[in-house]
Amino acid sequence: DAKTTQPNSMESNEEEPVHLPCNHSTISGTDYIHWYRQLPSQGPEYVIHGLTSNVNNRMASLAIAEDRKSSTLILHRATLRDAAVYYCILRDVNFGNEKLTFGTGTRLTIIP
Amino acid sequence: EAGVAQSPRYKIIEKRQSVAFWCNPISGHATLYWYQQILGQGPKLLIQFQNNGVVDDSQLPKDRFSAERLKGVDSTLKIQPAKLEDSAVYLCASSSNVPGTGTYEQYFGPGTRLTVT
Numbered sequence: 001d002a003k004t005t006q007p008n009s010m011e012s013n014e015e016e017p018v019h020l021p022c023n024h025s026t027i028s029g030t031d032y033i034h035w036y037r038q039l040p041s042q043g044p045e046y047v048i049h050g051l052t053s054n055v056n057n058r059m060a061s062l063a064i065a066e067d068r069k070s071s072t073l074i075l076h077r078a079t080l081r082d083a084a085v086y087y088c089i090l091r092d093v094n095f096g097n098e099k100l101t102f103g104t105g106t107r108l109t110i111i112p
Numbered sequence: 113e114a115g116v117a118q119s120p121r122y123k124i125i126e127k128r129q130s131v132a133f134w135c136n137p138i139s140g141h142a143t144l145y146w147y148q149q150i151l152g153q154g155p156k157l158l159i160q161f162q163n164n165g166v167v168d169d170s171q172l173p174k175d176r177f178s179a180e181r182l183k184g185v186d187s188t189l190k191i192q193p194a195k196l197e198d199s200a201v202y203l204c205a206s207s208s209n210v211p212g213t214g215t216y217e218q219y220f221g222p223g224t225r226l227t228v229t
Contacts, residue, residue, distance in 0.1 A: 036218075043205070043220025046217035099160055100155075104152070
């Protein structure tokens with residue numbers, strides 16, 4: 001799987017938007033970009049995924065650069081419950097065994 | 113919809129002892145995964161089952177770890193004998209992936225925290 005690079009940690013104020021960056025300069029044309037997050041003492045949970053176009057769901061938005069070498073997860077209005085480790089993961093749709101390869105992620109701290 | 117169930121939630125054992133973890137995936141999910149998460153790191157895949165067959169066990173330390181998924185539903189992960197470096201959280205996940213589309217998600221259980229002393 002192609003590698004991703006994320007900042008180790010970020011801080012944001014409560015009720016403000018948060019932009020979590022991810023670099024994936026070696027992404028291939030068949031790699032999907034997935035985001036998962038892990039709240040304290042819980043297993044990871046799916047947040048969003050995309051291929052080329054920007055995506056929105058009830059949890060977040062995913063903005064994908066035109067060259068697909070980077071992406072940004074956007075939390076529109078952070079709450080204390082959004083404090084978690086966020087993982088950006090590439091998955092090859094043609095790989096066949098569907099596994100996720102996690103890095104160390106970005107630890108997001110929300111300041112009240 | 114019930115989530116992925118795991119037990120026990122916590123386990124403390126001495127090195128060289130054996131331990132087993134149990135996972136019940138979401139009903140109808142054909143694919144089941146076991147991950148190991150060492151403190152400060154992201155989860156690492158140990159083994160992946162499709163129904164009751166093994167798809168990927170390339171990172172499973174087969175000299176001490178074993179896993180099975182009888183009847184394609186529940187699964188158990190065993191460590192025998194345990195080492196100090198096996199201290200970690202063991203996560204089970206399941207998915208109803210549509211092969212070749214990339215449009216799936218994995219659902220994780222709460223994990224089992226293992227401490228080996």
